[in-house]
Amino acid sequence: xxxxxxxxxxxxxxxxxxxxxxxxxxxxxxxxxxxxxxxxxxxxxxxxxxxxxxxxxxxxxxxxxxxxxxxxxxxxxxxxxxxxxxxxxxxxxxxxxxxxxxxxxxxxxxxxxxxxxxxxxxxxxxxxxxxxxxxxxxxxxxxxxxxxxxxxxxxxxxxxxxxxxxxxxxxxxxxxxxxxxxxxxxxxxxxxxxxxxxxxxxxxxxxxxxxxxxxxxxxxxxxxxxxxxxxxxxxxxxxxxxxxx
Amino acid sequence: xxxxxxxxxxxxxxxxxxxxxxxxxxxxxxxxxxxxxxxxxxxxxxxxxxxxxxxxxxxxxxxxxxxxxxxxxxxxxxxxxxxxxxxxxxxxxxxxxxxxxxxxxxxxxxxxxxxxxxxxxxxxxxxxxxxxxxxxxxxxxxxxxxxxxxxxxxxxxxxxxxxxxxxxxxxxxxxxxxxxxxxxxxxxxxxxxxxxxxxxxxxxxxxxxxxxxxxxxxxxxxxxxxxxxxxxxxxxxxxxxxxxx
DNA sequence: CAGTGGTCTAGACCACACG
DNA sequence: GTGTGGTCTAGACCACTGA
Numbered sequence: 027x028x029x030x031x032x033x034x035x036x037x038x039x040x041x042x043x044x045x046x047x048x049x050x051x052x053x054x055x056x057x058x059x060x061x062x063x064x065x066x067x068x069x070x071x072x073x074x075x076x077x078x079x080x081x082x083x084x085x086x087x088x089x090x091x092x093x094x095x096x097x098x099x100x101x102x103x104x105x106x107x108x109x110x111x112x113x114x115x116x117x118x119x120x121x122x123x124x125x126x127x128x129x130x131x132x133x134x135x136x137x138x139x140x141x142x143x144x145x146x147x148x149x150x151x152x153x154x155x156x157x158x159x160x161x162x163x164x165x166x167x168x169x170x171x172x173x174x175x176x177x178x179x180x181x182x183x184x185x186x187x188x189x190x191x192x193x194x195x196x197x198x199x200x201x202x203x204x205x206x207x208x209x210x211x212x213x214x215x216x217x218x219x220x221x222x223x224x225x226x227x228x229x230x231x232x233x234x235x236x237x238x239x240x241x242x243x244x245x246x247x248x249x250x251x252x253x254x255x256x257x258x259x260x261x262x263x264x265x266x267x268x269x270x271x
Numbered sequence: 272x273x274x275x276x277x278x279x280x281x282x283x284x285x286x287x288x289x290x291x292x293x294x295x296x297x298x299x300x301x302x303x304x305x306x307x308x309x310x311x312x313x314x315x316x317x318x319x320x321x322x323x324x325x326x327x328x329x330x331x332x333x334x335x336x337x338x339x340x341x342x343x344x345x346x347x348x349x350x351x352x353x354x355x356x357x358x359x360x361x362x363x364x365x366x367x368x369x370x371x372x373x374x375x376x377x378x379x380x381x382x383x384x385x386x387x388x389x390x391x392x393x394x395x396x397x398x399x400x401x402x403x404x405x406x407x408x409x410x411x412x413x414x415x416x417x418x419x420x421x422x423x424x425x426x427x428x429x430x431x432x433x434x435x436x437x438x439x440x441x442x443x444x445x446x447x448x449x450x451x452x453x454x455x456x457x458x459x460x461x462x463x464x465x466x467x468x469x470x471x472x473x474x475x476x477x478x479x480x481x482x483x484x485x486x487x488x489x490x491x492x493x494x495x496x497x498x499x500x501x502x503x504x505x506x507x508x509x510x511x512x513x514x515x516x
Numbered sequence: 517c518a519g520t521g522g523t524c525t526a527g528a529c530c531a532c533a534c535g
Numbered sequence: 536g537t538g539t540g541g542t543c544t545a546g547a548c549c550a551c552t553g554a
Contacts, residue, residue, distance in 0.1 A: 039541080039542065039543090040542080040543075041542080041543090053453075053489055054488075054489050055489070067520090075543075075544080076544045076545060077546090078523095078543070078544075078545090079542085079543060081522080081523090082543095084521095085522095095520090095521065096520085097519090097520055097521050097550075097553085098521080098551065098552045098554085099552075099553065100521085101521085213458060214502055215460035215479055215480040215500075215502030216460075216478050216502055217476075217478040231462075232462070233478035233502070234478065235458070235459060235460040235480075243298070243300065244298060244299055255460075257459055257460030257478070258461075284522080284523065284524090285524075286524090310539075310540090311540070312539090321524065321525045321526060323524070323525075323526090323542095324523085324524060324525080326540080326541080326542090327523090327524095329540095340541095341533080341534095341539085341540085342533055342534090342538090342540050343532065343534050343540075344534070344539070346539095346540080
């Protein structure tokens with residue numbers, strides 16, 4: 027139990043201190059899943075603070091998924107589920123810069139067409155909508171890093187039609203000019219076909235990581251993108267996160 | 272601007288209403304990235320509530336990554352970065368059940384040994400610690416679904432030595448018996464080698480998704496696991512999430 | 517039906533960064 | 536210096552729900 031105020035971490039605010047104390051009990055295993063943590067009024071007494079402060083601390087633990095609360099019953103340590111994980115999927119240009127390599131970009135093709143009704147991902151952008159279809163290559167140290175195929179809904183982003191995308195990558199441009207509201211990602215593995223292998227300078231059949239992303243703004247499809255990374259050159263790192271939903 | 276109280280959503284609390292109003296302005300594009308949102312005292316006036324309520328609303332938007340605050344300057348709409356994403360990595364058994372397929376499990380090998388100093392992932396579990404090394408296969412509808420190699424630190428989880436893991440998968444057992452505190456994941460793509468291909472019943476060289484996970488409890492390594500999924504049979508779905516850090 | 521958490525108030529003091 | 540957000544208080548009322 028955390029009866030006495032902390033002495034070592036002097037710079038923490040009170041609700042952070044309370045939060046850390048409780049988290050420590052949980053993560054150390056002292057308070058196992060299902061354990062009933064002290065009532066708010068008990069913590070108020072222990073820490074000699076107001077109830078709002080205790081409530082703020084516990085609320086943030088609820089947001090982290092560490093604690094589950096039930097009216098009248100109390101607050102309990104949540105049962106952990108490694109279920110959802112926060113994965114870093116940085117902007118490719120940023121990712122390469124972080125590796126300390128010079129970034130390069132090459133536009134392979136650019137054309138305007140209409141969404142095909144047979145393709146699900148294009149329907150998400152709106153049937154019969156005018157699309158800008160781009161194929162491009164991201165380079166790190168002048169070597170292929172990722173192959174990208176992108177569709178942009180010109181009804182949603184008409185300005186895109188005036189951009190050549192010869193100097194700036196579409197992902198970067200979109201991030202600067204269009205606000206997202208929703209995105210969905212899919213991560214899978216495929217073997218590079220002949221065309222992809224040639225573009226990436228790898229052998230046909232090499233295992234690649236395929237990242238698909240679809241972005242909406244207020245229910246309207248903005249863009250769909252497929253990015254193909256040679257499997258041995260890239261991987262996605264995920265940070266810690268317990269149960270999230 | 273959100274001057275008048277909501278009328279349709281009657282069940283929302285005040286801070287939720289404020290939060291939703293502001294989020295609406297941002298996601299609709301009315302308040303673009305960099306836009307300075309009203310000061311707290313202005314919102315207090317507009318909504319006729321106390322400052323703590325406004326503060327709670329905005330704080331939650333900061334947690335969502337939608338807003339950035341600077342003392343003395345004000346609060347601003349954050350620039351979106353699709354940077355971090357919440358990926359669902361469910362327990363395999365649960366995942367298969369969700370697909371409506373019967374789950375099967377097969378233990379391929381089980382042996383006790385000591386962590387090798389040359390392998391980084393084993394060092395994370397503690398040099399010279401006794402390890403339980405398990406290889407097993409997850410089946411969906413009696414067909415191979417994932418190949419798993421797992422190391423369990425027996426110093427951290429001595430009870431595991433008494434489990435045969437012939438009936439229950441190690442992942443499931445660990446989830447029920449051991450609390451995590453930290454986990455790290457890596458997602459990459461590899462081509463199946465001969466041994467892996469045979470176990471999974473696929474052709475050698477098939478692209479597979481490789482999921483690696485390391486789990487700690489209070490700084491002590493608990494387990495390390497590599498799960499290999501045939502690329503065409505599995506993919507990871509990610510939910511929406513804007514910038515997270 | 518009693519006690520929990522959920523919410524809200526009307527103040528307050530402080531650190532900090534900007535002008 | 537001055538105004539912002541960051542934090543905290545000492546109350547209060549309410550809804551829900553489990554004993």
